[in-house]
Amino acid sequence: MRSPDSPLLEVAGLSKTFVSRGLFRASRPIVAVEDVSFTVDRGEAVALVGESGSGKSTVARILLRLERPDAGSILLDKEDILALEPRRASLSYRRRVQMVFQDPFGSLNSTHDVAHHLVRPLLRHRRAAKEDVYGRAIDLLRTVGLEPAEEFISRRPYELSGGQRQRVAIARALAVDPDLLIADEPTSMLDVSIRMDILTLLTRLKTERRLAMLLITHDLASARYLADRVLVLFRGRIVEGGPADELVESPAHPYTRALLASIADVGELGTEPQQVEGEVEKELPEAPDVGCPFAPRCSDAMDVCWEMDPSYRSLGPRRVRCHLYREKPEE
Numbered sequence: 592m593r594s595p596d597s598p599l600l601e602v603a604g605l606s607k608t609f610v611s612r613g614l615f616r617a618s619r620p621i622v623a624v625e626d627v628s629f630t631v632d633r634g635e636a637v638a639l640v641g642e643s644g645s646g647k648s649t650v651a652r653i654l655l656r657l658e659r660p661d662a663g664s665i666l667l668d669k670e671d672i673l674a675l676e677p678r679r680a681s682l683s684y685r686r687r688v689q690m691v692f693q694d695p696f697g698s699l700n701s702t703h704d705v706a707h708h709l710v711r712p713l714l715r716h717r718r719a720a721k722e723d724v725y726g727r728a729i730d731l732l733r734t735v736g737l738e739p740a741e742e743f744i745s746r747r748p749y750e751l752s753g754g755q756r757q758r759v760a761i762a763r764a765l766a767v768d769p770d771l772l773i774a775d776e777p778t779s780m781l782d783v784s785i786r787m788d789i790l791t792l793l794t795r796l797k798t799e800r801r802l803a804m805l806l807i808t809h810d811l812a813s814a815r816y817l818a819d820r821v822l823v824l825f826r827g828r829i830v831e832g833g834p835a836d837e838l839v840e841s842p843a844h845p846y847t848r849a850l851l852a853s854i855a856d857v858g859e860l861g862t863e864p865q866q867v868e869g870e871v872e873k874e875l876p877e878a879p880d881v882g883c884p885f886a887p888r889c890s891d892a893m894d895v896c897w898e899m900d901p902s903y904r905s906l907g908p909r910r911v912r913c914h915l916y917r918e919k920p921e922e
């Protein structure tokens with residue numbers, strides 16, 4: 592059911608813990624995603640930003656229903672996705688939520704030409720009649736800037752550059768006319784020189800098609816370029832969220848500041864951040880049982896940070912989970 596006044600996607604209280612069975616270590620639970628809530632509107636791009644291991648892909652996998660959360664809800668147009676019977680969900684939901692992956696070389700089948708990659712979803716999801724399907728595929732290639740489309744349509748993946756492959760992957764996602772596009776590190780395996788082109792394409796699609804987008808990236812510069820809002824993930828939880836420009840220009844959470852400081856130039860797309868003081872992969876430093884999980888790495892840590900886990904505070908349109916802002920509790 593369409594409810595134009597509510598956000599397209601409403602995610603609330605998403606949590607997921609994995610129990611790793613290490614060969615040489617005792618198994619211990621890994622909190623991959625903890626109480627993550629956010630919304631995405633039509634025509635809006637939201638970026639999930641964080642270092643490797645912060646839980647970004649787990650959020651994406653849960654949204655794609657490849658992983659089941661331990662807690663939380665996902666509403667698409669007010670419809671409870673997790674409550675849907677799996678088969679029904681796989682038919683309509685899989686069409687409405689499409690994914691673009693990081694690896695443009697792995698995501699296309701090298702034995703098939705470009706036409707195959709577009710014709711298949713068009714027919715399967717009944718987006719075109721048989722006699723029109725070729726024309727629709729050509730249109731899609733034009734939409735993603737692969738011209739002359741008549742030439743590209745018969746190429747095989749190995750005859751395309753990385754950027755061109757990613758354009759085909761985007762065209763394939765668009766073929767089924769999705770409402771939400773999830774892009775997990777869509778430019779990180781591409782040459783720096785063409786990253787901007789792909790981000791520009793995604794920005795155009797967002798505006799022209801009123802497509803909702805969830806951009807997953809470790810790169811704050813890309814996030815700022817494409818996204819209207821940025822959510823910063825640390826150890827599976829959102830530590831700061833707000834309008835992209837504001838968040839990058841005046842980061843509130845010490846972790847956001849550290850992320851920004853670790854990239855040389857925010858204007859430069861795709862700069863790999865230096866690891867922010869040590870390994871992030873949940874290994875060390877161990878998050879304290881009480882207090883703020885960022886405290887061991889925080890240069891602003893106060894006594895209270897070791898004693899109490901901060902809750903969210905509102906700073907205008909921003910939400911920050913940090914004791915530095917304790918005088919301004921959330922309404």
Ligand SMILES: Nc1ncnc2c1ncn2[C@@H]1O[C@H](COP(=O)(O)OP(=O)(O)O)[C@@H](O)[C@H]1O
Pocket residue numbers: 609610611621622623641642643644645646647648649650872873
């Ligand atoms: N299937 C899994 N089994 C065990 N641990 C997992 C699994 N998937 C992810 N994790 C762990 O969850 C954490 C978050 O992973 P992930 O969502 O892939 O992070 P990101 O995409 O931000 O790099 C990591 O510590 C990762 O090792």
Ligand SMILES: [Mg+2]
Pocket residue numbers: 647648649
């Ligand atoms: Mg990932």
